[in-house]
Amino acid sequence: MPLITITGLKKTYRLGRVDVPVLRGVDLSIAPGEWVAVLGASGSGKSTLLHLMGGLDRPDRQRGSGGAGGEIVFEGRSLADRSPRDLDRFRAKSVGFVFQFYHLLPELTVLENVGIAGMVLHRRRGRFRAERVGDRARALLAAFGLEHRLAHRPAELSGGERQRVAIARALVNEPMALLADEPTGNLDRATGQRILDAVSAWRAKGGQTIVMVTHDPEVAARADRVVRLEDGRVVGG
Amino acid sequence: MYQALLTRRYLTSKVMPLLAALAVMLCTAMVLIVWSVMGGFLVMLMESGRTLIGDVSISSPGTGFAYYDDLIKRLEADPAVDAATPMIEGYGLLQLPASSGPETVVIKGVDGPSFERVTSYASTLWWRPLDKPLPKDAKRQDPRLSPDRREEFARFFAEGSTLTARSRAGDPVGAMVLGVEVGGYNARQVEGWYSPVVFLPGDTATLSVLPLDRRGRVIPDQATKVLPIANHFRSGLYDIDANTVLVRLDVLQKLLKMEATAAIDPSTRAASVTSRDPATGRESFNQPAATRLAPARITHVLVRAKSGIDADTLRDRCKAVYREFQRAHAADFDPPPPEGGGVRILTWRDRNMTLIAAVEKEIYLVLFIFGIISLTAVFLVLAIFWAMVSEKTKDIGILRAIGAGRLGVAWLWLRYGLAIGVVGSALGGATALLIIANINPIHEWLGRNLHVTVWDPRVYYFNEIPSRFEPLKAAIVLAGGVLASVAGALVPAVKAARMDPIRALRFE
Numbered sequence A: 001m002p003l004i005t006i007t008g009l010k011k012t013y014r015l016g017r018v019d020v021p022v023l024r025g026v027d028l029s030i031a032p033g034e035w036v037a038v039l040g041a042s043g044s045g046k047s048t049l050l051h052l053m054g055g056l057d058r059p060d061r062q063r064g065s066g067g068a069g070g071e072i073v074f075e076g077r078s079l080a081d082r083s084p085r086d087l088d089r090f091r092a093k094s095v096g097f098v099f100q101f102y103h104l105l106p107e108l109t110v111l112e113n114v115g116i117a118g119m120v121l122h123r124r125r126g127r128f129r130a131e132r133v134g135d136r137a138r139a140l141l142a143a144f145g146l147e148h149r150l151a152h153r154p155a156e157l158s159g160g161e162r163q164r165v166a167i168a169r170a171l172v173n174e175p176m177a178l179l180a181d182e183p184t185g186n187l188d189r190a191t192g193q194r195i196l197d198a199v200s201a202w203r204a205k206g207g208q209t210i211v212m213v214t215h216d217p218e219v220a221a222r223a224d225r226v227v228r229l230e231d232g233r234v235v236g237g
Numbered sequence B: 001m002y003q004a005l006l007t008r009r010y011l012t013s014k015v016m017p018l019l020a021a022l023a024v025m026l027c028t029a030m031v032l033i034v035w036s037v038m039g040g041f042l043v044m045l046m047e048s049g050r051t052l053i054g055d056v057s058i059s060s061p062g063t064g065f066a067y068y069d070d071l072i073k074r075l076e077a078d079p080a081v082d083a084a085t086p087m088i089e090g091y092g093l094l095q096l097p098a099s100s101g102p103e104t105v106v107i108k109g110v111d112g113p114s115f116e117r118v119t120s121y122a123s124t125l126w127w128r129p130l131d132k133p134l135p136k137d138a139k140r141q142d143p144r145l146s147p148d149r150r151e152e153f154a155r156f157f158a159e160g161s162t163l164t165a166r167s168r169a170g171d172p173v174g175a176m177v178l179g180v181e182v183g184g185y186n187a188r189q190v191e192g193w194y195s196p197v198v199f200l201p202g203d204t205a206t207l208s209v210l211p212l213d214r215r216g217r218v219i220p221d222q223a224t225k226v227l228p229i230a231n232h233f234r235s236g237l238y239d240i241d242a243n244t245v246l247v248r249l250d251v252l253q254k255l256l257k258m259e260a261t262a263a264i265d266p267s268t269r270a271a272s273v274t275s276r277d278p279a280t281g282r283e284s285f286n287q288p289a290a291t292r293l294a295p296a297r298i299t300h301v302l303v304r305a306k307s308g309i310d311a312d313t314l315r316d317r318c319k320a321v322y323r324e325f326q327r328a329h330a331a332d333f334d335p336p337p338p339e340g341g342g343v344r345i346l347t348w349r350d351r352n353m354t355l356i357a358a359v360e361k362e363i364y365l366v367l368f369i370f371g372i373i374s375l376t377a378v379f380l381v382l383a384i385f386w387a388m389v390s391e392k393t394k395d396i397g398i399l400r401a402i403g404a405g406r407l408g409v410a411w412l413w414l415r416y417g418l419a420i421g422v423v424g425s426a427l428g429g430a431t432a433l434l435i436i437a438n439i440n441p442i443h444e445w446l447g448r449n450l451h452v453t454v455w456d457p458r459v460y461y462f463n464e465i466p467s468r469f470e471p472l473k474a475a476i477v478l479a480g481g482v483l484a485s486v487a488g489a490l491v492p493a494v495k496a497a498r499m500d501p502i503r504a505l506r507f508e
């Protein structure tokens, strides 16, 4: 059974009175443990697709007819069936986002930026859990070569370091799927490769699923499968 | 909890929340100071209005009433009554030594020991030996501290307590105790002690009064007496201290012709004024067949309640006792007037009602105004939070992306408002406490260096700015400050919760 099944996914943005269809019926199926690279031109809707997969946004809903905007099924359960609370929990636990522009919290230290994802998941203050989250955050940051940067603020880090912190944050709750939006897009080639090495090493241990958006064929080449987003549909793969 | 972590970090790394906390601090401090000073003013006014008048007074101003010994005996037998004392209140002129003209004064004839039992009068006597200086008199300038004058001051204190001094011949005679501000003979220093311009105790002054007869008519008689001055008293209420003279009761009674006198028994009066002796044919005045003693009179009986008895209960008890007393003496030579018809029975609060009610109303008015001003704090917090939520839009998007729910985000901002309220209120409370504790030094400093004197004792009754830091009031005001900032954070919190995470993430 695939981990993620997307069928007929549609997303239309409204700009004033004009409807701008971005996704026009995406069909995609991703097996557990698979690394899928999503290629596509700028503005083709890659980020939009990733947000929908992660439950951060909802597909189109057409009046009267349910399912008109398609469906995303994660582990056999449709995201549309989940309550807002379930969806929050899903984002916290089942998937980990890595954004194009890092999106770290500027007031928190590196360690806190990673740890906060654990805190959000484990809402209670349970000391045991808090310690475990802290330990895991530290271990992840060490694996990404950031052990001497724990107390620094994001503003004091380089782009590559920031992206590694963002990835550590996405992984700290041990999600089943990592949804990464051009994690190497703003980095030089060598740094990008090192980050991808770190992600590969992490996947080798846990066998997690990765969906990674990229323009870069070299990055795409590391994936098990490459799909293209063209005219709001998935082609290839 | 991630909210706690973020609250802490946001609070310590931004200027905006500190501004909000500052606004809360200023508002809470302002309201608390105003309330404490005005509340202190009221309490002091009431306490001072209470010194020297007892809890309840039974009074018949002007003419007075007789058989008061019996009334006092009956009152003191009542379980609600701690003590009762007779008093005469009237007006007079006081000619002080080295002064150009007489002062108009309120004269109170009191019986030292029982007056003390009812009003704790001895504690108001000023000249007495002192071991410890007044709190602010660090330089020990108070003459009462002088070891050489201990004996002298001890004598003044004893004489003041009994209102009895020694005449030049050495006999004990009735004396006066003057309000410490009467005539301006004592200059009050900023540290609180008095420096006498002319030291009056031991000297004499001339007192003139206007005697009234039993029906309240003026007796056209000279009633002037030179009396020794035994001491000064200070009640703290400027009006009383500047205008009141205490005289020993029996002395004033004589002066006012209210003492017990022989009077003609009207039932034994002869039919005509003169009669002719039938034997000698000489005409002579008819002597009354019998005289009887017209009893002494007073104008007031002051009553002190037993501890735990409130003034209103005591007043009702006094009314009942008075009714019985009046009934018992109805057939006597000088029947006491009925309550309501010539005699009034009032609590100290009733007597000061107009003043107290005015101050109470004023407090609520001022609090209302300041409460409205404090609404500004709510709007300030709201505006600041609105700006911060806008500024932190991306953070909200990030939090939502890593799984934070709408409620969690709303709680983050409410909590933040709570933290700002707590910090602001705590600082405000501390500031208020500091200012309230030092309000008089601050005022004196203002007067010395900027020549601003807000508090003139002649206007405000008291020589010091009163203030009272009450924990309950502080709790109410501080809780209000916290509530106000939570209220101010509410709307921005809802805004944050309703934010679309995708838009938030795209926010630049």
Ligand SMILES: Nc1ncnc2c1ncn2[C@@H]1O[C@H](COP(=O)(O)OP(=O)(O)OP(=O)(O)O)[C@@H](O)[C@H]1O
Residues within 6 Å of the ligand: A013, A014, A015, A020, A022, A040, A041, A042, A043, A044, A045, A046, A047, A048, A049, B503
């Ligand atoms: N909130 C929005 N409102 C209106 N239009 C939007 C909104 N979000 C995205 N779009 C539009 O949808 C299209 C797809 O956006 P998306 O960010 O998914 O593209 P992308 O493939 O990730 O591009 P890039 O490679 O540049 O990141 C764009 O044309 C964009 O203008």
Ligand SMILES: [Mg+2]
Residues within 6 Å of the ligand: A046, A047, A048, A100, A181
């Ligand atoms: Mg994109």
